[in-house]
Amino acid sequence: MQNWQRLSRWQAKLLRIALKKHRISHAYLITGARGTGKKAVATLLAKTLFCEYPEGIEPCNQCNMCKRIDSHNHPDVHWIQPEGKTIKKEQVAHLQKEFAYSGMETNKKVYIVSAADTLTVNAANRILKFLEEPSKQTIAVLLTENSQSILPTIRSRCQVIDLKPLHPQRFKQELMDKGISESQAALVSTLTNDMDEAFRLNDDDWFAQARKTMVQLIEALAESVNDAYLSIHSQWESLFKDRDQQEMGLDLLLLGFRDILYFHMEKTASMVLFQPDGEKINRLAIRFSQEKLIFILQLTLKAKQKLKQNVHPTLVMEQLVLQIQG
Ligand SMILES: [Zn+2]
The missing domain is CATH 3.40.50.300 (P-loop containing nucleotide triphosphate hydrolases)
Incomplete structure (x- = not known):
């Protein structure tokens, strides 16, 4: 601080x-x-x-x-x-x-x-x-x-x-008052409660890249196993190098799938990763049903646990992709 x-x-x-x-x-x-x-x-x-x-x-x-x-x-x-x-x-x-x-x-x-x-x-x-x-x-x-x-x-x-x-909504507003864009403020306020950390994430090139990569991974998952595998080996592996980064990646994934679920439930104001990309989320919502999304959220939480138990991170991601597709 x-x-x-x-x-x-x-x-x-x-x-x-x-x-x-x-x-x-x-x-x-x-x-x-x-x-x-x-x-x-x-x-x-x-x-x-x-x-x-x-x-x-x-x-x-x-x-x-x-x-x-x-x-x-x-x-x-x-x-x-x-x-x-x-x-x-x-x-x-x-x-x-x-x-x-x-x-x-x-x-x-x-x-x-x-x-x-x-x-x-x-x-x-x-x-x-x-x-x-x-x-x-x-x-x-x-x-x-x-x-x-x-x-x-x-x-x-x-x-x-x-x-x-702080209440995330209130925190988000404060971040916006201090000059952070609405889309960044929405995401960052769900990940931290600390103003300094929020600014650090906002200014962090790695974090911007991580956000993009996770959006791309979700889009790849909507297409095929091959696309998702490719995304993991061409982008994920080189970007998410240590445990903290890998956990952050899975948190972003959780937020992304939660967004699609919110879209189904017409709670678009609560979306964070995809905000404000309405067209993209519409396509994804057609691909993932509500039941499927709840299943995916559970799988992603399990993947987080595996990371904590020191399972090899690439293996964790590959298994997750297979299970989501399966
Ligand atoms: Zn001084």
Whole structure:
């Protein structure tokens, strides 16, 4: 996340207002499901506090301070992460000692605790002591997917920032407001909930190519096994090289077949991969019945599972093609 502007306007609104008014709390608990941008918000907060050339609350992302925070290499911004499955007392003690040594300086200090729900009881108690005797210069930021597992005593001393996943429709609108085309916004908002990721996908040549290739594969599937095989060996294999890419490919395939199903059900406003290509989808809808589409969606989900089980990706795709045709 490069700046607050990139964050959805619904997210962390109170925090942004507080920063504008220079009313920083000494402890924050940032909660939210995976992918809602907890680390990004914590990093931005640190950058806003330390940046040498901020514009309003926006960090410059260029100065030494910003760069060091990005690389987790800033002397006054400490990250604590679980070692193994938990965050141990010693990790917190080590941090507190370090802060105590430099206590003579007037520097601000920020410590960010990832997966704060994994603090052991002893570690949590040490943090609690920290929070009970706040120093003006020290800001604690705790992150968790699992806010119910945070001790109420800790929770009550933090300002809670809850990062909710955005409704795709609302997110799509925001992407369009920020200059992304409607057809891209429709697709990207179904794949991610993160503004930065959305912009990355939008600007990514690979992603544009992947979208095209999957549309072509669906068209080939509507024709013949041979066409589909050809599409896999001439295009798919060279484009979808690693596991993440292959999974993304299958996600795009799912969205494409779902579009055709939506077309049958006259829910064209919900289409994403084929939007707004009405003529193409009309042809495909004649080729694939609703029953067949539901069957294909199940097969594609199974193919995703096979990828996770390390079945060879080309084999997964070939089997999928055969089953769809069969
Ligand atoms: Zn900066």
